[in-house]
Amino acid sequence: MRMLMLFAGAVLIxxxxxxxxxxxxxxxxxxxxxxxxxxxxxxxxxxxPADAPLWQVADGVLQxxxxxxxxxxxxxxxxxxxxTLTDAVPWSVEVGFRHLEGAAPRPEFETVAYVTWxxxxxxxxxxxxxxxxxxxxxxxxxxGRREPPIPADLSGAFHAVRMTASNGQVRVYVDRxxxxxxxxxxxxxxxxxxxxxxxxxxxxxxxPLRYEFxxxxxxxxxxxxxxxxxxxxxxxxxxxxxxxxxxxxxTQAPYPKIRVIARQQxxxxxxxAIPEPWRRLQAxxxxxxxxxxxxxxxxxxxxxxxRQNIYRNSMALPYDARRCVAVTELTRGVDDTxxxxxxxxxxxxxxxxxxxxxxxxxxxVQAGAEFSPMHPCKWTWIGKNSFVWGSVPPMLKMSNGQILxxxxxxxxxxxxxxxxxxxxxxxxxxxxxxGTWNEAGDDVxxxxxxxxxxxGEQSSRGSNECAVxxxxxxxxxxxxxxxxxxxxxxxxxxxxxxxxSKDYGKTWSEYTQFTYDDGGGFLSPSSMSxxxxxxxxxxxxxxxxISRTRPAGNSxxxxxxxxxxxxxxxxxxxxxVTVLDDRGRNDGPEFQLSNMANVEDPRNGxxxxxxxxxxxxxxxxxxxxxEVE
Numbered sequence: 001m002r003m004l005m006l007f008a009g010a011v012l013i014x015x016x017x018x019x020x021x022x023x024x025x026x027x028x029x030x031x032x033x034x035x036x037x038x039x040x041x042x043x044x045x046x047x048x049p050a051d052a053p054l055w056q057v058a059d060g061v062l063q064x065x066x067x068x069x070x071x072x073x074x075x076x077x078x079x080x081x082x083x084t085l086t087d088a089v090p091w092s093v094e095v096g097f098r099h100l101e102g103a104a105p106r107p108e109f110e111t112v113a114y115v116t117w118x119x120x121x122x123x124x125x126x127x128x129x130x131x132x133x134x135x136x137x138x139x140x141x142x143x144g145r146r147e148p149p150i151p152a153d154l155s156g157a158f159h160a161v162r163m164t165a166s167n168g169q170v171r172v173y174v175d176r177x178x179x180x181x182x183x184x185x186x187x188x189x190x191x192x193x194x195x196x197x198x199x200x201x202x203x204x205x206x207x208p209l210r211y212e213f214x215x216x217x218x219x220x221x222x223x224x225x226x227x228x229x230x231x232x233x234x235x236x237x238x239x240x241x242x243x244x245x246x247x248x249x250x251t252q253a254p255y256p257k258i259r260v261i262a263r264q265q266x267x268x269x270x271x272x273a274i275p276e277p278w279r280r281l282q283a284x285x286x287x288x289x290x291x292x293x294x295x296x297x298x299x300x301x302x303x304x305x306x307r308q309n310i311y312r313n314s315m316a317l318p319y320d321a322r323r324c325v326a327v328t329e330l331t332r333g334v335d336d337t338x339x340x341x342x343x344x345x346x347x348x349x350x351x352x353x354x355x356x357x358x359x360x361x362x363x364x365v366q367a368g369a370e371f372s373p374m375h376p377c378k379w380t381w382i383g384k385n386s387f388v389w390g391s392v393p394p395m396l397k398m399s400n401g402q403i404l405x406x407x408x409x410x411x412x413x414x415x416x417x418x419x420x421x422x423x424x425x426x427x428x429x430x431x432x433x434x435g436t437w438n439e440a441g442d443d444v445x446x447x448x449x450x451x452x453x454x455x456g457e458q459s460s461r462g463s464n465e466c467a468v469x470x471x472x473x474x475x476x477x478x479x480x481x482x483x484x485x486x487x488x489x490x491x492x493x494x495x496x497x498x499x500x501s502k503d504y505g506k507t508w509s510e511y512t513q514f515t516y517d518d519g520g521g522f523l524s525p526s527s528m529s530x531x532x533x534x535x536x537x538x539x540x541x542x543x544x545x546i547s548r549t550r551p552a553g554n555s556x557x558x559x560x561x562x563x564x565x566x567x568x569x570x571x572x573x574x575x576x577v578t579v580l581d582d583r584g585r586n587d588g589p590e591f592q593l594s595n596m597a598n599v600e601d602p603r604n605g606x607x608x609x610x611x612x613x614x615x616x617x618x619x620x621x622x623x624x625x626x627e628v629e
Contacts, residue, residue, distance in 0.1 A: 022083055022242035023219035025235040028062040032074055035548065035559075035582060036251055039240035040082070043195070043549040043556065044075040046589040050617065053586075055199070060236075062216075064199050066102070066109075066209040072589040073111065077195035080549035082243035083220065085117040085194055087125070090166030090222035093196065094232050096158040096214030099133050104209055107132045107139040108202040112154075112161050113216070114141070117194040118490060123187040124194075127170055128201070129163055131211070138179070140172060143186025150180040158214045160233055166222035176225035191487045193552045246523060248548055249516075249577040250559070258541075258562055258578040261606070262625035270610045270623045273601035277324045277355030281314045284358065288312065292330075296363060296373040297345075299332070299383050307333045309340070310347075315393040315597070316355060317403065324351040325403065325435070325444060327394050328361055331386075341426050342410055342418060344386035345376060346433075352442055364433065367445050377448045379431055385410040385418060390430060391466045392530055392597050399474045403435035403444065404505045406479065408464040409451075421456035422487045428464045429453045430481055432505045452479070452499050452508045457491045459483030460553075461526065463511070469531035469540055471567050477501040478570055480514050480542070484526035486553030494551040496524045496544070498570060516574040517566045525551035527594040531565070534628050536605030540565040541628070542572060543580070543598055543609060558583040560593035560611075562626060580609060580624045588615035601625075 024039045026032070033045030048054035054071035056063055064071070078085050085091065097112050104110045107130035114128035128141035137149035138161070152174045154161070162173040171181035198213065200206065217232030217239075232239075262269065271279070293305045308330040316326040328347040331340035346364040351357060366377040373382065380387045387409035389395075396404045408428040413419040420427040431451040435444040454463045461484040468479045479499050485492035496514040501507060515521050529544030543562045559582040563572040581593050596611035606625055613622040 021219045021221040023217070023221075023230070023239070024081065024241070024243055025215055025217040025232040025239035027215045027235050027238065028057050028060050028213065029236075029238065031057045031585060032062065032076075033583070033585060036248060038238040039243075040076065040080060040245040041548050042074060042076040043080050043552070044072060044589070046072060046587065046591070047585050048588070050586040060214070062213040064209070064211055066206050068205065068208060070109070070200055070204060070206055073114070073197040073199040073201045075195055075197040077193045077550040077552070078117065079193070080195070080246050081218075082245040083218070085220070087117075087120040087168070089220050090164070091115075091218065091220050092162060092164040092223045092230070093216070093218045094160055094162040095198070095216045096233055097131070097154055097161050098158045098212055098214075099131055099155045100210035100212060102207060102209035103134045104206045105204065106202055108141075109200045109206040109209060110211055111198055111201050112138070113163060114197040114201055115163070115165075115195075116192055116197075119187045121187060123189045124191065125185055126188050126190070127163060127165065127185065129161065129172065138172065138174070140170070140180060140183070142170065142183060143188040145186060147180070147183055150174075152179060158212070160225070162225060164222045164224065171224070173225050178224070191489065193488060193550060246547075246549060249522070249546070249574060250548060250579065252575060252577070255576045255578050257629040258564070258576060259627045260578070260580055260624055261627050262623070263581060265618055265620060265622055267610050267621050267623050269601070269625055270599065270608050273599050273603070273606075273608045275318050275599075277316050277318045277351070278314050280355040281316050281324075281326055281358075285312045285314055297332070297382050298374065309333065309335050313389075313394060316351070317393065317395040317397060318355065319397055319403070322352055322354060323437075323441070324355045324358075325349075325395060326351070326358060327364070327389055327405070329388055338425070342384075342386050343382070344388040345380070345382060346387060346389060346407065348444070350443060364446060366448050377433070377446075379409045379411070379429075379448070379451060381412070381416075384416060385412055390464060391468050392528065395435075396468055396470065398470055398477070398504050400504055401437075402504060403433075404468065404477065405433040405435065406430060406466040406468050407433060408462075408466075411462075422460050422489065424456075424461045424484065424487055426464075427456070427460075427462045430463045430466060430479070434505055449501075449506050450508065452481075452511065454481075454483060454497060454511055457489065458493060458511070459497070460485060460487050460492050463497060465528035467529040467531045467542065467544070469533060469565075471540075473567075475502055475504050477505050478531075478565075479508070480529055480531070481511070482526055482528055484553055485551065486526070488552075494523050494525070494547070495521060496529060500570065515571050517569050517571040518574055519571075520574065522572075523547040523549070523551055525557050526554045527557045528596075530596065530598050532598050532600065532607060534605065534607065535600060537628050539628070540567060541607065543596060545594060546577065556583070557592040557594040560596070560609075562607075562609075580626070581613070581622070584617065586617040588617070591615040
């Protein structure tokens with residue numbers, strides 16, 4: 001039996017003198033993707049289909065079996081593991097590894113360890129060791145180049161493969177023998193969250209391929225084998241010393257006043273709970289054309305009428321017993337975010353018979369002689385940029401009788417070109433449409449608020465999708481928006497942002513972090529969130545994603561949680577955070593619990609949430625019925 005060797009708080013003697021090292025050893029006693037495991041939950045781990053898992057853990061061994069397919073790498077960020085890594089910090093990583101069968105078309109399919117961190121002079125350090133089974137060599141990826149092959153036969157029993165880095169140099173050891181280095185480390189102008197990957201880091205079909213890991217260990221010290229009291233191969237239980245994994249609310253006692261009483265496929269309860277005007281509009285939309293041709297918009301690259309795709313939303317605002325307002329998105333002849341993004345525009349229509357019929361859809365245009373379908377509001381010029389409603393549901397009736405509709409738009413620079421400072425997938429800022437009924441009460445006059453901006457250094461993609469609610473204090477509107485940390489330059493935050501209006505949405509405060517009521521922060525990916533006020537309890541609830549690990553852009557969009565809002569502190573009550581759904585072991589690598597909608601069931605006051613359990617097993621439409629007290 002292997003002996004567990006710990007050196008908690010020990011002083012490690014290195015060439016640079018005494019150093020207290022942070023370290024961990026993961027002996028794969030549990031699946032890396034299991035929630036709240038020890039030493040920590042990995043950011044990226046998907047075992048794949050239940051009947052033929054690509055990644056799996058059995059008897060303390062992590063095995064990759066391609067079965068003719070390609071899984072994503074298993075990975076974690078240093079921040080999620082509680083480690084800070086810079087060029088000034090020496091480190092060592094060791095894995096117990098063996099190749100079982102098969103040959104990859106490229107060594108990157110059989111990556112032993114792939115370590116990335118930010119370089120002092122900009123860019124990233126990337127050191128990756130991959131195994132070339134046919135040639136029995138290790139391939140060292142150093143920044144953007146491959147170093148000469150390192151002879152090594154990693155078949156048969158498990159082999160201890162160690163990589164150390166310090167003073168700008170890397171060394172490679174196999175079975176305690178120096179095999180490669182010292183080699184000067186390179187820098188690659190690249191951006192990704194610093195961390196460690198193992199397994200396939202490229203795409204394609206590698207054919208049958210099997211290899212295993214007995215453990216993975218890391219320490220912030222440059223330790224050649226036999227140097228210091230570090231023997232990760234001897235660990236039989238998880239070791240974690242001197243690291244602080246991301247704090248979690250997921251191990252606290254369940255909150256008894258938020259209870260998930262049903263978690264099920266389909267949306268039967270949702271359909272029974274939605275307002276009758278929504279149901280009526282669903283039927284109307286089902287009989288309407290998905291495209292129109294219009295001459296309202298003229299483009300510099302085309303003459304005459306343009307074909308517009310129409311994306312109608314059935315969540316109309318039931319303003320009163322008689323009047324409803326519905327909104328529609330349009331974009332010119334394309335249906336993809338990347339290609340249609342700069343052409344989104346908003347149309348609307350009115351019902352005066354409780355949603356049974358609607359008048360003609362038409363462009364939403366801000367009041368004023370200077371505005372038109374081609375320049376629908378102070379922030380948007382068709383053919384140059386775009387705007388689109390930004391919350392679910394799209395509109396909120398405020399206590400003063402006005403209608404609030406948050407939207408996000410693609411900003412323009414001083415030359416009238418799309419402003420996207422980091423070249424992100426998209427870049428937007430948020431503002432609000434404020435609607436007032438005309439004297440006849442059969443149409444809405446629209447005004448536009450000042451915008452609310454996040455810089456590219458705060459959020460790579462600016463601000464966009466919003467959760468919005470009027471607080472108990474009239475005129476006070478809280479908005480929580482989505483941000484992003486991809487691309488990452490070192491300053492972007494992985495959290496939600498909040499802003500407050502005290503004048504019914506006309507002006508807004510500077511963005512600050514959306515936190516817990518004790519002031520502690522939480523991590524959240526670039527994903528939407530919602531608010532809903534319960535008529536049963538009078539409380540406001542927030543529904544969104546809170547991450548166990550450091551998000552990278554949109555991922556991970558799980559778990560899905562619900563929590564009470566403290567309306568005085570404008571923060572979540574930490575002890576109320578309740579998991580509605582979470583990633584399961586068989587859910588896919590692109591799994592998401594996002595893009596949800598919620599409604600209160602008028603029959604019993606329960607809150608019903610629906611979404612597409614994207615990439616999940618089971619997947620498709622899902623609903624969650626929540627009892628609140």
